[in-house]
Amino acid sequence: MKKYELTQNSITLNNKTLYQIKVLKDFGLIKKENLGGYIESEKNLSHDGNCWVSENAQVYGNAQVYGDAQVYGKAEVSGDAQVYGNALVSGKAQVFGGASVSGNVQVFGNALIYENAQIYGNAHVYGYAWIFGNARVSGNASVSGNVQVFENAHVYGNARLGKVPVNFDCDFDPYETLKEILNCPKILPTLLGLNKNLDKLISTILTKTGT
Secondary structure (H helix, E strand, O other), rough: OOEEEEEEEEEEEEEEEEEEEOOOOOOOOEEOOOEEEEEEEEEEEEEOOOOOOHHHHOOOOOOEOOOOOEOOOOEEEEEOEEEEEOEEOOOEEOOOOOOOOOOEEOOOOOOOEEOHHHEOOOOOOOOOOEOOOOOOOOOOOEOOOOOOOOOOOOOOOOOOOOOOEEEEEOOOOOHHHHHHHHHHOOOHHOOOOOOOHHHHHHHHHHOOOOO
């Protein structure tokens, strides 16, 4: 049995007609007769699992939401994007192009995920963060603020990026740049001994740069 149907309520977005969906049976925390968000066709939202599109969220094009994923708020999923697993996409976040969001990921705020970007694991992407190109964010990583992660960059583990703009498509050698900083007689002494991990990092940089 289908878990939802398309209603007559519709909106036009990017020259496409999207229809509001209505619940046909209880599943997960969703109750029969409730109205959901807007999709272009049933190919956008699976009838299996507890996946759902609610509030003013919109899913269209060849985009697919399946598994137990939830898209809500004013979020938008389009193009060939896929949102699945236990992923949550909310706020004014947009996932489009060939991007995929899966696992226990949360994407919210004004975040943009597009092109071939992949967000998976337990990652969080929010604020005005942009993840695109072939970039990946995984593990317990968190990317927020005005950060941009793109090209072939991979942010993973427990990494935390945010608050200031960061460009990961560096056109300079970071080791050479750090070498110049560490060679400054006034800076290096103030850094040494502050933290064991910092000491290890400095030692690694100095070794790799041949200092």
